[in-house]
Amino acid sequence: MVYFDAASGEPLDPAGREAYLAALDEGWAGPDRLYREGRRARMLLDAAREAVAEVLRCRADELVFTGSGTSAVHQGVLGLAKGRTRAGRALVLGAVEHSSVMHAAELAAARNGGERVLVPVDAHGRIRLESLTQSLAGLAVGLVAVQSANHEVGTRQPLREVAELAAGHGVPLLVDAAASLGREPVPPGWSVLAGSARKWGGPTGVGVLAVRKGTRFAADWPQDERERGWSPGPQNVPAILAAATALRARSAEQQEVGLGHRELTELLRARIPELVPDVEVVGDPDDRVPHILTFSCLYASGEALLLELDRAGFSVSSGSSCTASTLTPSHVLEAMGVLSQGNIRVSLPWSARREDVERFLDVLPDAVRAARPEAARDRREEAPASAAASAALEIDALGKLCPLPVIELGKRIGGVEIGGTVRVLADDPAARLDIPAWCRMTGQDFLGAEPLGDERPDAAAYVVKRVR
Amino acid sequence: MVYFDAASGEPLDPAGREAYLAALDEGWAGPDRLYREGRRARMLLDAAREAVAEVLRCRADELVFTGSGTSAVHQGVLGLAKGRTRAGRALVLGAVEHSSVMHAAELAAARNGGERVLVPVDAHGRIRLESLTQSLAGLAVGLVAVQSANHEVGTRQPLREVAELAAGHGVPLLVDAAASLGREPVPPGWSVLAGSARKWGGPTGVGVLAVRKGTRFAADWPQDERERGWSPGPQNVPAILAAATALRARSAEQQEVGLGHRELTELLRARIPELVPDVEVVGDPDDRVPHILTFSCLYASGEALLLELDRAGFSVSSGSSCTASTLTPSHVLEAMGVLSQGNIRVSLPWSARREDVERFLDVLPDAVRAARPEAARDRREEAPASAAASAALEIDALGKLCPLPVIELGKRIGGVEIGGTVRVLADDPAARLDIPAWCRMTGQDFLGAEPLGDERPDAAAYVVKRVR
Numbered sequence: 001m002v003y004f005d006a007a008s009g010e011p012l013d014p015a016g017r018e019a020y021l022a023a024l025d026e027g028w029a030g031p032d033r034l035y036r037e038g039r040r041a042r043m044l045l046d047a048a049r050e051a052v053a054e055v056l057r058c059r060a061d062e063l064v065f066t067g068s069g070t071s072a073v074h075q076g077v078l079g080l081a082k083g084r085t086r087a088g089r090a091l092v093l094g095a096v097e098h099s100s101v102m103h104a105a106e107l108a109a110a111r112n113g114g115e116r117v118l119v120p121v122d123a124h125g126r127i128r129l130e131s132l133t134q135s136l137a138g139l140a141v142g143l144v145a146v147q148s149a150n151h152e153v154g155t156r157q158p159l160r161e162v163a164e165l166a167a168g169h170g171v172p173l174l175v176d177a178a179a180s181l182g183r184e185p186v187p188p189g190w191s192v193l194a195g196s197a198r199k200w201g202g203p204t205g206v207g208v209l210a211v212r213k214g215t216r217f218a219a220d221w222p223q224d225e226r227e228r229g230w231s232p233g234p235q236n237v238p239a240i241l242a243a244a245t246a247l248r249a250r251s252a253e254q255q256e257v258g259l260g261h262r263e264l265t266e267l268l269r270a271r272i273p274e275l276v277p278d279v280e281v282v283g284d285p286d287d288r289v290p291h292i293l294t295f296s297c298l299y300a301s302g303e304a305l306l307l308e309l310d311r312a313g314f315s316v317s318s319g320s321s322c323t324a325s326t327l328t329p330s331h332v333l334e335a336m337g338v339l340s341q342g343n344i345r346v347s348l349p350w351s352a353r354r355e356d357v358e359r360f361l362d363v364l365p366d367a368v369r370a371a372r373p374e375a376a377r378d379r380r381e382e383a384p385a386s387a388a389a390s391a392a393l394e395i396d397a398l399g400k401l402c403p404l405p406v407i408e409l410g411k412r413i414g415g416v417e418i419g420g421t422v423r424v425l426a427d428d429p430a431a432r433l434d435i436p437a438w439c440r441m442t443g444q445d446f447l448g449a450e451p452l453g454d455e456r457p458d459a460a461a462y463v464v465k466r467v468r
Numbered sequence: 469m470v471y472f473d474a475a476s477g478e479p480l481d482p483a484g485r486e487a488y489l490a491a492l493d494e495g496w497a498g499p500d501r502l503y504r505e506g507r508r509a510r511m512l513l514d515a516a517r518e519a520v521a522e523v524l525r526c527r528a529d530e531l532v533f534t535g536s537g538t539s540a541v542h543q544g545v546l547g548l549a550k551g552r553t554r555a556g557r558a559l560v561l562g563a564v565e566h567s568s569v570m571h572a573a574e575l576a577a578a579r580n581g582g583e584r585v586l587v588p589v590d591a592h593g594r595i596r597l598e599s600l601t602q603s604l605a606g607l608a609v610g611l612v613a614v615q616s617a618n619h620e621v622g623t624r625q626p627l628r629e630v631a632e633l634a635a636g637h638g639v640p641l642l643v644d645a646a647a648s649l650g651r652e653p654v655p656p657g658w659s660v661l662a663g664s665a666r667k668w669g670g671p672t673g674v675g676v677l678a679v680r681k682g683t684r685f686a687a688d689w690p691q692d693e694r695e696r697g698w699s700p701g702p703q704n705v706p707a708i709l710a711a712a713t714a715l716r717a718r719s720a721e722q723q724e725v726g727l728g729h730r731e732l733t734e735l736l737r738a739r740i741p742e743l744v745p746d747v748e749v750v751g752d753p754d755d756r757v758p759h760i761l762t763f764s765c766l767y768a769s770g771e772a773l774l775l776e777l778d779r780a781g782f783s784v785s786s787g788s789s790c791t792a793s794t795l796t797p798s799h800v801l802e803a804m805g806v807l808s809q810g811n812i813r814v815s816l817p818w819s820a821r822r823e824d825v826e827r828f829l830d831v832l833p834d835a836v837r838a839a840r841p842e843a844a845r846d847r848r849e850e851a852p853a854s855a856a857a858s859a860a861l862e863i864d865a866l867g868k869l870c871p872l873p874v875i876e877l878g879k880r881i882g883g884v885e886i887g888g889t890v891r892v893l894a895d896d897p898a899a900r901l902d903i904p905a906w907c908r909m910t911g912q913d914f915l916g917a918e919p920l921g922d923e924r925p926d927a928a929a930y931v932v933k934r935v936r
Contacts, residue, residue, distance in 0.1 A: 001503075028480060104690040233538035
């Protein structure tokens with residue numbers, strides 16, 4: 001098996017593993033204890049904190065360890081929102097933030113009586129600075145939250161500009177750096193920073209939360225004397241030491257490894273559209289983290305594609321709907337307005353090899369073909385306009401799940417004359433994204449969506465004009 | 469070094485360590501992932517859940533894993549309190565519950581607009597059932613929280629009676645079983661159960677939270693799709709597997725090991741008062757968990773005693789004030805109304821040996837002597853009434869920390885005639901406990917405490933009548 005889902009988490013780094021085992025013997029006791037084992041654990045914890053603080057470029061006393069990256073984000077958002085309730089209660093987030101940021105802000109807004117404001121992004125997933133400017137000018141803002149880079153498509157956010165804008169309004173900036181920590185240096189300008197050790201080769205069960213001195217920050221969770229009251233529960237010293245060790249090791253090599261990864265993702269970016277028909281590579285082509293490459297395949301089911309690739313020996317993830325537990329496409333792809341069907345994210349682990357990437361390219365075409373329903377494979381043959389072309393056509397795809405509505409559209413648009421329209425009735429939420437994306441990719445005109453009434457909130461008629 | 473602080477946490481059990489290492493290789497991936505590594509992690513997670521559920525005697529789908537025992541308690545209290553806001557908002561807790569229960573209930577009461585009601589305990593730390601009955605009869609109660617056994621003094625709580633009382637009023641019972649899980653079977657009757665893996669030889673970073681089917685329970689934290697939404701963040705599969713392995717191993721041996729530990733703590737309980745003058749052994753002599761034994765030493769500073777024992781090779785903990793980060797005595801000792809100075813908790817690890825306990829008894833007398841200030845050591849010689857005995861005496865111990873006010877009292881009470889009174893002015897919170905305890909232990913009469921005014925809330929005159 002080749003594991004290409006590093007953005008979800010990596011196996012524990014060998015240096016981290018060694019540190020963990022050593023600390024199981026030396027640092028298992030409570031670091032708040034006065035006896036020898038406790039003092040030893042305290043020394044290890046302090047050393048780990050210094051090491052991580054150096055990488056984050058913050059002071060050791062600005063940094064606490066949490067039980068996960070998720071907790072770091074939750075505590076960061078809740079604590080900052082609560083600390084700032086007097087100054088402002090609008091919580092301004094990028095529309096492609098990680099779901100942990102989204103959910104924490106939703107709760108913080110409900111608790112503090114504020115609102116959650118999503119700043120739109122462009123088609124690459126980059127936050128629109130003019131929209132952020134407007135929000136900051138027009139609202140009493142409690143916090144701005146913008147990730148360092150997007151976890152699904154790899155696009156870097158313009159953090160310097162965001163930090164300047166926020167600072168200009170005296171608003172603290174929370175940066176979720178989970179997608180870039182250990183891969184790239186952290187840009188300055190944040191008030192609160194959150195990260196997750198398992199994304200940099202550390203163990204599961206360690207997050208980092210840094211809060212700059214002078215930031216108003218108030219616990220919105222039960223009191224606890226450890227970690228400055230910002231992270232309840234005992235410090236997991238062995239895991240923290242493993243996390244610090246892995247982060248330090250990677251930070252030292254990140255530039256060199258990153259260059260290698262960039263070559264590999266550029267290879268994927270260049271070759272995939274040549275090898276696979278009807279594919280859309282998403283995310284910024286240049287200004288992105290080096291290890292993530294994402295693409296979507298028209299007419300393919302994301303889940304079927306995942307399983308085909310698994311069978312071929314590759315572990316990747318997908319932001320498509322219909323995968324495992326969710327029936328809606330990823331909110332990231334939705335905010336970008338790109339194709340969501342047959343979506344695949346390749347994220348390279350630290351030790352990724354060129355031959356594995358090449359082999360991935362070898363198996364991909366067959367995997368996509370197998371993940372496209374029979375009907376989609378025949379599409380090209382049936383596409384030409386038939387003799388009985390009409391001026392208008394309605395396709396009832398209600399109750400059909402992605403990618404079926406788009407496949408139907410592709411098969412039957414040949415049945416209307418050039419200049420005629422097709423109305424596709426669909427209630428799969430993915431159609432909102434995928435029908436416009438299909439038009440863009442095939443050169444047809446998307447005229448808009450008409451809701452089908454309040455009783456079926458997800459149902460709409462998608463109107464497409466045939467122009468070629 | 470001999471580690472006698474198992475109630476704070478134990479080193480990782482060898483079987484747990486082996487399971488952890490195996491799962492680092494086999495179960496490091498996200499168990500929600502569809503690819504092979506994810507499916508493998510899911511299988512390990514499911515197996516661990518089944519194993520723990522069997523020990524807790526609950527269904528696997530009633531059990532979630534959290535990032536710590538602290539989180540399990542926090543989530544248990546917050547979720548239960550929120551789920552029950554319509555039925556009742558009074559949160560009724562034993563007065564000797566763990567601080568994590570106390571703090572979570574404090575926050576839940578503030579959030580939901582309820583009150584936290586503490587049920588008093590007897591001198592052994594056992595909850596007073598008649599007080600619980602009154603609270604349940606007189607209040608709209610959201611939850612009752614009572615631990616399985618007390619973590620500081622080992623006393624078991626009467627959970628069967630508590631569960632019956634709560635059930636009689638239709639009120640759910642939350643049991644913090646951290647002090648007994650892996651040492652004793654869990655009594656039935658709970659609606660929510662919380663525990664901490666590192667107290668049963670599992671790794672730090674794993675808690676268990678079980679919620680019985682049908683219990684009203686509502687997340688009061690950010691939304692997350694994992695672990696039924698009850699525990700945000702990724703499941704730490706290697707650590708969970710290690711926790712389950714350790715719990716299963718210990719449960720199989722707990723009866724036998726417990727018998728051995730009971731012998732050892734009974735040895736301590738019998739010998740300590742013979743070896744050390746002016747000592748009070750606390751906690752129930754019989755109805756208690758087998759591995760915890762706690763005592764307090766008059767005139768000794770808890771911190772000094774900890775450090776003396778550390779020097780002699782023993783790691784123990786203390787509920788005295790003036791240790792490390794706190795200036796108030798443990799709320800457990802305070803609720804019991806027992807001596808808090810020179811307090812030491814011995815809690816035996818799984819592998820405790822008789823020879824280590826015997827050596828502890830060997831070194832204890834010297835350690836206590838060294839931890840008692842010079843003045844306390846001379847006390848016995850100075851105690852007899854002097855020729856110039858007076859009818860009343862005032863000792864100004866304001867600004868003096870425990871154990872000094874009691875030492876002064878002991879030294880100078882000989883200066884008043886029998887039937888005369890001594891007023892000790894003190895503002896150390898420990899004096900509230902320690903002056904009455906001193907009277908009890910030395911056979912003098914404690915008449916009461918008179919506050920010295922609102923400006924100095926901790927200051928009081930403690931009035932003692934000399935009767936011998």
